[in-house]
Amino acid sequence: MKLAISSPPGSVERKIARPRQSSASSPSPVTASEDVVSPAVPTALRPEPFWEPLRLRLFRFFWMASLASNLGTWIHEVGAGWLMTTLEGSPEMVAAVRTSMALPIVFLAIPAGVLADRFDKRRLLMMTQSLLLLVTATLAVLTWSGHITAWGLLMLTFVMGLGMVVHVPTWQSAIPELVPRNQISRAVGLGSISFNLARTMGPAIGGVLIAVLGIWSTFAINACTFAGVVVVLFLWKRTARESSRGRSFAASLRQGVRYVAMHRVMRNVMIGVVFFVLPGSSLWSLLPLFAKTELGWGSSGFGVMVACVGAGAVMGAALLPRLRHRFGSDRLVAVAMGMFASGLFVMSWSPRWEILLPAILVMGAGWMATLTTLNATAQITLPPRLRARGMGCYLTMMAGSMATGSFLWGQIAGRIGLGGAFQVAATAMVATAFAGLAFPLATRLDD
Known part of the structure; x- marks a missing residue:
């Protein structure tokens, strides 16, 4: 690791049209071998x-x-x-x-x-x-x-x-x-x-x-x-510095919340988090009970299901740049939410494990694609001086939606059963996926 960074890596300009060796003289803090792509295919055509x-x-x-x-x-x-x-x-x-x-x-x-x-x-x-x-x-x-x-x-x-x-x-x-x-x-x-x-x-x-x-x-x-x-x-030899800009703590807090509430893209990100996490929390709140009562699995079976969610997220991450490059952020989020909803529908049927586990893999990919896109959009949209406050709003919205959803789906499952709760959650997610298209992110993440 370099022990001194003369300028933040975010300021690096990627060399695309030039040959690899010509970028060796770049003043970037990142070496040429670390930050050069092949000029044979333009970035716009090959993510x-x-x-x-x-x-x-x-x-x-x-x-x-x-x-x-x-x-x-x-x-x-x-x-x-x-x-x-x-x-x-x-x-x-x-x-x-x-x-x-x-x-x-x-x-x-x-x-x-x-x-x-x-x-x-x-x-x-x-x-x-x-x-x-x-x-x-x-x-x-x-x-x-x-x-x-x-x-x-x-x-x-x-x-x-x-x-x-x-x-x-x-x-x-x-x-x-x-x-x-x-x-x-x-x-x-x-x-x-x-x-x-x-x-x-x-x-x-x-x-x-x-x-x-x-x-x-x-x-x-x-x-x-x-x-x-x-x-x-x-x-990490960091050169950037923060400042209160003469504002009190309370004034800084109000400024951050006001920016998120008034900025269209950030407001839409927060709406997207609620639209996805509120129905999506049904998976995490009901999965242990589903594994035990519907499938008759013990703790090891529950661990396999959690591992499948993680594996699906890892596989989805490998495909995410190409999918986002092709479909754009808004359609990608809608499709990912649809994928997650399809897994909830499969779980409501309580099928055999050979059908259930692939569905959970798909849900893991949908969970990762949706939240990664929303998270990255927020980080790109927020100005540096407000970024941590904006991400605090993001985390608050996510944690609040998860807590509210967990309570909600527990109550619903107690009244209509696990299968019925998953069906309601899946239907709600399909509806929010379509509704989310009315709140576009309108941000290019790969430019």
């Missing part, structure tokens, strides 16, 4: 592969650190959930572990975005990662020594949620500084891949660690991943 941002050394190191951190998070979640079952086995306390992590995101994502827009992002990320390292290391020691309690676990998990709510909008708003504008959508897609790879492998690794070393090891591994992120942040 770049989804992994293109990994040629950029700085982004590659950030992506590797993010993958390790995501993996550690999923390993940690397995350990925390299992630990609570040994401390206090009631369903309410087990469910409270995830709730204590999610609540800060719902209520504090926008204020956290204000912080990220007013203070240096690199220092803020180092502070949050150091806090998360301290919390997970403390949890590992207390668990290893046998001094952890149920309420102590919830308290430490809540503190982790506070750290994560600052970390996530700050991290996402930093992506446009790491890659050129025309690669932001691919960078966001690669972030989705790292998340889904971690979601696929993390629970299995966590189970092995618990069986071989004990629950404490899952927290220790997560602490090590946070330490790795801190190392990468130390090597």
Whole structure:
């Protein structure tokens, strides 16, 4: 990794018409071998592969650190959930572990975005990662020594949620500084891949660690991943600087919310998130019960279904640049939502596994394509001085829609059954996919 960056990678101009060797003298902070495409076929006719941002050394190191951190998070979640079952086995306390992590995101994502827009992002990320390292290391020691309690676990998990709510909008708003504008959508897609790879492998690794070393090891591994992120942040010599521009914290918050509400594309992104996540949350809220009651599968079968969602997301990411290049963002989102709805319809029939698992793969691809497109559109649309606040609004809208949808589909399933709930959710998603065309994104992500 380069230890000094003279200008942000987002300012790199891609050399297309010139031969490869002529770009060697470019003043770009990225070497020619990392940022040149073949001139034989114009970019307009041949979209770049989804992994293109990994040629950029700085982004590659950030992506590797993010993958390790995501993996550690999923390993940690397995350990925390299992630990609570040994401390206090009631369903309410087990469910409270995830709730204590999610609540800060719902209520504090926008204020956290204000912080990220007013203070240096690199220092803020180092502070949050150091806090998360301290919390997970403390949890590992207390668990290893046998001094952890149920309420102590919830308290430490809540503190982790506070750290994560600052970390996530700050991290996402930093992506446009790491890659050129025309690669932001691919960078966001690669972030989705790292998340889904971690979601696929993390629970299995966590189970092995618990069986071989004990629950404490899952927290220790997560602490090590946070330490790795801190190392990468130390090597990032960032030149951009944030400023409050003389505004108070409250005025900055109002400015960010007002921009998102008044800017047409950002407003449409928020509407798109609600249109998709509200019916789409039926999958995540009802999948464990579906696996247990409708299919008669145990925890391993449920793990296979979750892994299929992740695998579908990874495969969809490989095709996303070409599909977006051909169909555009608006039609792609509508088609992806239709794909997800088709999987919900299949689940409502409770078919055999050889039909169900391919449908879940399709749903994973639809989930990734929709949210990646909306996320990348937001990051491209937002001006740098408002980007973290805008991404805080995005995360708030997503978390609020997920929480509302989970409650809604649980109530519906209790009245008409799982199959009926999936049918209602699928019908609602088809309707919102068509309705979403009236709120265009109107942004080229590959220019």
